[in-house]
Every structure is written in C-alpha cells, then in structure tokens.
Amino acid sequence: MDAKQQEEYTAFITQEKRKYSCGHVTDEERTSFEQERLLLRSFHIPSDIGPISAARGVLS
C-alpha cells in the first residue's frame, strides 16, 4: 500500500471509530433497529405459518 492509500485508509478507520464515541450503538442504528422490530411485531402472519429452520435442507 502506498503512503497516500495508507493515509486515506487510516483516516477512514478513524472516522468510523468516531461514530461510536458515545456508545456501542449509534443513534441511527438504534432507530433503524427499533423501526424494524416494530414493523415485524405489527405484521400479521397466518397461524399456520411456522418459523423457517436454519437446518431445513430443501428436500427434507
């Protein structure tokens, strides 16, 4: 990596870390998380629909 690339990458990493100076979860991500959880909780699913399985195997 040349010096310019190294400088740009280091600046990017520093900027990313700065987003978390007030805690592990940014306000933006917290808002997104809460909105997604609300969206899911308010969504009606027919009672015969069960959870998808992590180990489903498409033919089993």
Add this chain to the structure above:
Amino acid sequence: MMISTQLHQLTLAEAGHLIRTKSVSPVELTQAYIDRIHATNDRVQAWATLTADAALASAAEAERQISSGQYKGLLHGIPYGAKDIISTAGIRTAAGSLVNSDYIPEANAAVIERLESGGAILLGKTTTTEYAYQGGEAPTRNPWNLAHTPGGSSSGSAAAVAAGMAAFTLGTQTFGSLIRPAAYNGLTCMKPTFGRISRYGVFYASWSLDHIGAFTRTVEDTAIALEGLAGQDSRDPASIQGSSPPFTEALNRDIRGMIIGIPDSFFIAEDPAISAAVEAAIEVLRSLGVRIKKVKLPACIEEAVAAHRMTMRAEGAAFHMEMYKTRAEYYGPAMREQLELGYELSAVDYLHAQRVRTLFRNEMMHLFDEVDVLLTPSTPTLALPGYKTGSPMFNGPLTNTGLPAMTIPIGLEASRQLPIGMQLAGPLMGEDRLLAIGHQFQQATKWHQLTATLEEKAN
C-alpha cells in the same frame, strides 16, 4: 475456445484445457499468478495471507500426478484463493478481525477439502470485512478504479480475480457478499441454492443465511467451480441430501421460449447507467429467444428485509457469544454494534422473524409458477468511492429465501470505468436455468472479456 495470451488472463476453462493437454504445467500457471500478485497486490491489497511456497509445492505434485496419468479433472492444477473466514489447516485464518488474529486451524473447511481432492492449488487467503459482517472494512481496492471499493464482505476474493491474481476464489454471502462484489468487479458469480455447498469449517455469520460461492470470469467457469464445490456433507446440517447435478451440462440447454420475470418494484437502480445497461441486456436476451414478463413481488418484502437483518443480529450474537464474553474489546465497533443489538432481541422476536421469512419464501417461490427466472440489476449503485462496501439490498431477498442467484457483467460505466452487473434468480435447485441463460448471454456479448486496468480514475 478462445485462448487469452497471458497465463494470468486465462479463464478457468482455458487453463484447465491447457493443463489437460499438457500445453501448460500447473507450476508455470501457479508461478504466473504469484508473479502477478507480487506485481499488483501492493495497489489492490486483496490478500490477507499468501502461501506461495506451499502453492508451488502443490503445483509440482499436481504436475507429477498429471504426467503419470492421474488427471483429476478441470480443477486439477488450477490456482485459487479462499476468503479468510474459511478454515485452512496450518494457515492463519484471522477472519479480518483482531479477536483471534493468530488462529491457525488444524483442519480444512469442507470446500478446501473438496478443492484439494480435485487437485486445485491454494494460493492463499483473501481479505474480508470482520467476520464477513458489514463494517470492519479491509483496505482492498477495486482493480477497475482504485479509488473505489471492491464491495464486501468478500472484498479480496472479488478483487483478486478481477486483477488476474487467481483463476477463481471462494467467498460467502449472508446478505449480498458474493453477488455485489462480483458485480462491482465485472465478474460472474453464483450464490447457489441454500445448502448446495457445505459451510463446514467456515466461520458462520448466520446459520440460516450463509451461502458459499466462487468468483469467476465466465458462466462456464462458475459451472466448473460449482461442480467441484457442491455436494452433500453431514457436517453441515443445511446440506442438501443426494448428489449434485452436472452443472456444466446445463450451459448449452435451449433457452428459447423461457420466460424472464422483471419485478415491478423494489429493484429500482439509483444510477441511470445501470438501468440503461439492464435494458440493453434485456434486448440481447430477447434476441436469444426468451420472453419478458413483468411480475409483482410479495407484499411483505419490507418486512422480509427487517426479518433478514434481525436474523443476522440474533444468529451472529449467538455464534459469537462465548468469544464476546471475554474479548468484546477486540471486536471492531461496527460488528460490536450488531452483536449488542442481537443480545437485546427476544426469542419471540427471533421466531416471528423466521415466520416472516417462511411466508416471504413461499410467496417468492410461487413467482416461478409464472416465470422461469427473475432478472434484476445486481446492485442499486456502481461501486462507491472510498471504503464503504455498498448496498446489498438487491441481493438480500435471494439470500433470505435461499433461492439461487447469479450475477453477470453487462456493461461498463464510461466516465468512472466501473462494471455493471445483472442478477438472475431461479427457483430452489434451479441453478441450471441461470447457467444456461447466463452462458448464452456471454456467447452473444463481450462484457465478461474486459479486464481491469488497475488505475485510479477521477470521479
């Protein structure tokens, strides 16, 4: 078959043909890739670990086997790279993280086992975002325009093939980490049906969402790699039972009369260059005899995206729980953020998300009652300038449902010289349709033959 002039520019199929006919030796080919890595990796930063000496030793062994009549198939003697979340015996597998940065696995992942038994040559490990999460980006650059991201999380795998540093590479996708970087780098890549390729020995990002695939330059190469990688494995609980089909036999299947569905919403590209390239690609497909039909996506697609993200948070938090108890401060901030949110989720929220996924999957599968495949842009934007790896939103619905998807290069944006990809998706176990359409598209176009210049271009 068209044969390129330089060894590092050969397709996998071309190199396999030359090795089989003993026109090129595995040692020559491996040395050519190592030379190419030494000449270009300083600019691209695609490799986390290079194992040149071991690769040359494996190549010499492959050469001895082939000379003595023990030819194993088209992958024999072909150099490749593996994303650094895939375990490699005796080779550091750090997963782009400081959490366990000196980890050296004792055993190979199933995909490495399979490639080793097929005689392929491991060149080393390619860069990844931290544990294949979004965030924790590697310094890897896009070989088409060094000021831009190659995408992620399989950043190094995509960039390595685009820069001619490997014949093919392995990557993984939990949201869009195969299709998006492949599209950004002008490559052909398939995310096969969920369970098609064993994840045994790969760091999980999410048990119910992780897929493995190969970055290649052509659809023919994708089919060859898929034949080498796919197969039942009792060590992966999601593994598809039974034997895999011969994927290369699908390439020349008649596609005339096939119906391609174009979704009427959600997959709307933000960059007009992408929309124009997709329209042009559709015209090429029409000329090949396929029919085009608009289709309506399931109404619950936004809920499905939310369910996808909740699943990643919960399953990722569960996977990392033991390590996180003692080494939380070693995780990068973007990954730590997702793990923290994962620990906040209730079992009820997680199960509700899985029920949304079931509903969405069922409705997506019904689309294939009226069309043979779906066609969308591979990405909403071109590769972004800087280090953020871009949006995986167009790839998520296919990862979420486990349906097979493939990206094919369909254009190059003129001013920034960045590639554009088209995503094809099929029904479960329907890889053959994607391979047939993709291969015949590539017989009619030249976008997959363009090579990256490894220069920085003004935006």
